[in-house]
Amino acid sequence: MKPSTKFGLINAGAGVLWAMIMYVTGLNRNAAFMWIQFIALIIPIICIIQVTKIYLQTEGNGFISFGKAFNLAFKVTSIGAIIGAFYHFLYLKFIDPSYVDYQMNLQLEKLQERGMSEDMIEKQITMIGKWMTPMAQCGFAIVVGIIMAAVISLIMAAIVKKPNPDAIS
Numbered sequence: 001m002k003p004s005t006k007f008g009l010i011n012a013g014a015g016v017l018w019a020m021i022m023y024v025t026g027l028n029r030n031a032a033f034m035w036i037q038f039i040a041l042i043i044p045i046i047c048i049i050q051v052t053k054i055y056l057q058t059e060g061n062g063f064i065s066f067g068k069a070f071n072l073a074f075k076v077t078s079i080g081a082i083i084g085a086f087y088h089f090l091y092l093k094f095i096d097p098s099y100v101d102y103q104m105n106l107q108l109e110k111l112q113e114r115g116m117s118e119d120m121i122e123k124q125i126t127m128i129g130k131w132m133t134p135m136a137q138c139g140f141a142i143v144v145g146i147i148m149a150a151v152i153s154l155i156m157a158a159i160v161k162k163p164n165p166d167a168i169s
Contacts, residue, residue, distance in 0.1 A: 089137065
């Protein structure tokens with residue numbers, strides 16, 4: 001198995017484990033959940049660093065270009081994003097179907113805080129509700145996950161690159 005695939009699967013497994021811990025502890029229904037989720041960014045970062053180290057020691061002879069670093073990082077993070085999206089579908093469909101209602105109630109509170117009329121709130125909630133199905137959430141998670149994978153990969157590639165000064169540009 002290629003190191004990028006191996007660490008992509010480790011990234012995915014650790015991400016799913018993190019999500020399960022958030023569910024079991026109830027932190028996924030905490031007001032600070034969004035901020036707590038940033039801690040989970042440590043997982044792909046560690047996996048990217050590990051796959052980069054392996055490349056540097058084996059194929060790279062101590063060097064790695066930005067493009068190669070991005071490629072490895074994107075494989076690691078996109079595998080995690082796709083498997084994470086599938087887990088999110090399973091979570092919403094089977095593990096905690098009430099989580100959609102929880103999210104809808106949060107949206108309702110936000111709309112009420114804005115002082116919107118009941119008619120406008122009802123229209124907004126109806127529109128939001130169409131996107132709150134497990135399948136729609138899974139699709140959204142894949143798209144957002146791939147975008148985030150690209151962003152994280154760009155940042156990490158810029159950090160871990162170590163170009164060969166003797167290479168012909």
